[in-house]
Amino acid sequence: MSKPKVGFNWLASCGGCEEAIIDLNEKILDVVAAVDIVFWPCAMDFKKDDVRAMADGEMDVCFVNGAIRTSEEEEMAHLMRQKSKILIAFGSCSHMGGIPGMGNFFSKDSILKNSYQESPSTINLDGTFPQMETITPLGEVELPEFLEYVRTLNQVVDVDYYLPGCPPPVRLITEALGAILENKLPPKGTVLAPDKALCDECPRKETKPDKMEIAEFKRPYQIIVDSEKCLLGQGLMCLGPVTRAGCEGVCTKANMPCTGCQGPTSRVQDYGAKALSGFASILTSMEEKDVEAVLDSIVDPNGTFYRYSLPSSMMFKSLGA
Amino acid sequence: MHNEPFEPRIVAFFCNWCTYTASDLTGISRLAYAPNVRVIRVMCSGRIDPQFVLKALRQGADGVLIGGCHPGDCHYQEGNYKCLRRIKLLKRMLAEMGLEDERVRLEWIAGSEGDKVQKVVNEMTEQIRRLGPLRLAPIPVPHELVEEELAMAGAEEA
Numbered sequence: 139m140s141k142p143k144v145g146f147n148w149l150a151s152c153g154g155c156e157e158a159i160i161d162l163n164e165k166i167l168d169v170v171a172a173v174d175i176v177f178w179p180c181a182m183d184f185k186k187d188d189v190r191a192m193a194d195g196e197m198d199v200c201f202v203n204g205a206i207r208t209s210e211e212e213e214m215a216h217l218m219r220q221k222s223k224i225l226i227a228f229g230s231c232s233h234m235g236g237i238p239g240m241g242n243f244f245s246k247d248s249i250l251k252n253s254y255q256e257s258p259s260t261i262n263l264d265g266t267f268p269q270m271e272t273i274t275p276l277g278e279v280e281l282p283e284f285l286e287y288v289r290t291l292n293q294v295v296d297v298d299y300y301l302p303g304c305p306p307p308v309r310l311i312t313e314a315l316g317a318i319l320e321n322k323l324p325p326k327g328t329v330l331a332p333d334k335a336l337c338d339e340c341p342r343k344e345t346k347p348d349k350m351e352i353a354e355f356k357r358p359y360q361i362i363v364d365s366e367k368c369l370l371g372q373g374l375m376c377l378g379p380v381t382r383a384g385c386e387g388v389c390t391k392a393n394m395p396c397t398g399c400q401g402p403t404s405r406v407q408d409y410g411a412k413a414l415s416g417f418a419s420i421l422t423s424m425e426e427k428d429v430e431a432v433l434d435s436i437v438d439p440n441g442t443f444y445r446y447s448l449p450s451s452m453m454f455k456s457l458g459a
Numbered sequence: 460m461h462n463e464p465f466e467p468r469i470v471a472f473f474c475n476w477c478t479y480t481a482s483d484l485t486g487i488s489r490l491a492y493a494p495n496v497r498v499i500r501v502m503c504s505g506r507i508d509p510q511f512v513l514k515a516l517r518q519g520a521d522g523v524l525i526g527g528c529h530p531g532d533c534h535y536q537e538g539n540y541k542c543l544r545r546i547k548l549l550k551r552m553l554a555e556m557g558l559e560d561e562r563v564r565l566e567w568i569a570g571s572e573g574d575k576v577q578k579v580v581n582e583m584t585e586q587i588r589r590l591g592p593l594r595l596a597p598i599p600v601p602h603e604l605v606e607e608e609l610a611m612a613g614a615e616e617a
């Protein structure tokens with residue numbers, strides 16, 4: 139039997155997901171021994187035409203990271219779907235919109251204006267603005283269209299599985315590859331990670347207070363962080379209780395509160411709404427004016443609770459954006 | 460549809476012990492109020508997950524009204540305080556996303572305040588009538604790229 143054919147592709151992403159594959163270290167040799175990598179533009183010299191030339195469903199598995207913001211990314215997402223049997227949304231951006239998803243707080247026009255005209259570091263005397271078609275002395279050149287908003291992969295094409303995380307933890311990638319090779323994949327639509335909260339596998343679990351009560355949230359620079367004790371118990375905004383496990387607390391081990399990149403467990407529909415609910419409920423303030431003051435200690439609540447998941451939320455984007 | 464006047468749709472979550480009882484009293488007292496409100500009874504305002512509010516708005520509500528017991532009167536000691544903190548935080552976030560303040564409203568209404576239910580519902584209905592329908596952007600669903608787009612992309616390649 140021939141080896142399974144595997145593809146990787148990146149859309150609107152930072153390259154961290156590609157890095158996560160490299161972080162397999164020596165295990166990548168086992169992967170290469172077990173599968174044929176037929177498309178991986180970040181690491182190997184394949185072109186779009188190579189994929190076009192494939193038969194439909196020729197790739198057994200394709201891992202796609204990054205959200206969809208441009209017309210080119212949309213086209214590539216469709217191409218990957220067409221050419222692969224199993225399509226896996228790899229990482230927070232393709233899973234929930236990720237960091238690029240926060241673009242949905244703003245309108246397309248305001249993003250372009252800020253980038254090309256208004257930001258303090260921009261000097262654009264000629265008023266240059268990106269055009270889809272530009273005539274140059276060497277001929278006409280084209281750019282993909284910057285679409286109205288950011289979409290998750292499953293808002294563009296049908297997705298089979300999700301590998302969460304920013305980037306997905308090596309252990310989850312290895313387990314997913316194992317499941318694919320042994321043909322032991324769970325039902326379609328499953329997020330390939332444990333379906334419980336991060337606190338469950340956090341090394342600080344034992345020091346979690348019996349009754350979690352917080353008078354005011356602190357930011358990491360405002361306190362000296364105890365490197366043994368529960369971060370939330372110390373008043374830091376640690377999103378562990380509302381975030382899916384699987385990373386083994388790689389951030390919390392390093393004194394960094396969880397920022398929620400793995401998204402919610404399967405019982406939650408809207409990560410941000412559920413997160414705000416949990417954190418509002420453990421605050422101790424009762425009187426209306428005290429509540430306002432304490433909520434002021436949650437700086438940028440939308441950016442905190444929807445950091446990775448705005449396009450997959452029930453709002454999808456800001457009104458008027 | 461075009462010429463019909465806009466009738467706001469309001470989803471109300473009322474707690475079993477105070478506000479829902481109050482709305483019964485409104486009826487028993489024959490106090491008429493705007494029929495725009497659809498009441499959902501929950502055991503406590505502390506049961507109201509912010510996801511419920513978003514889901515109501517997503518599925519076509521123009522506003523969401525939440526009614527609970529007055530501070531200190533919660534049947535479960537402090538459910539209404541949790542509700543207060545959650546809704547205040549949710550409203551801050553929704554305001555930043557461009558939602559008008561009047562579309563989500565929290566009111567404490569005791570079992571004896573049938574007249575307050577009438578007043579709040581009527582007032583909110585009018586406020587939302589003035590704001591007009593809530594138009595959330597539809598959530599995108601997977602679609603086939605139309606033949607033309609693909610043909611165009613193919614032609615560009617060639």
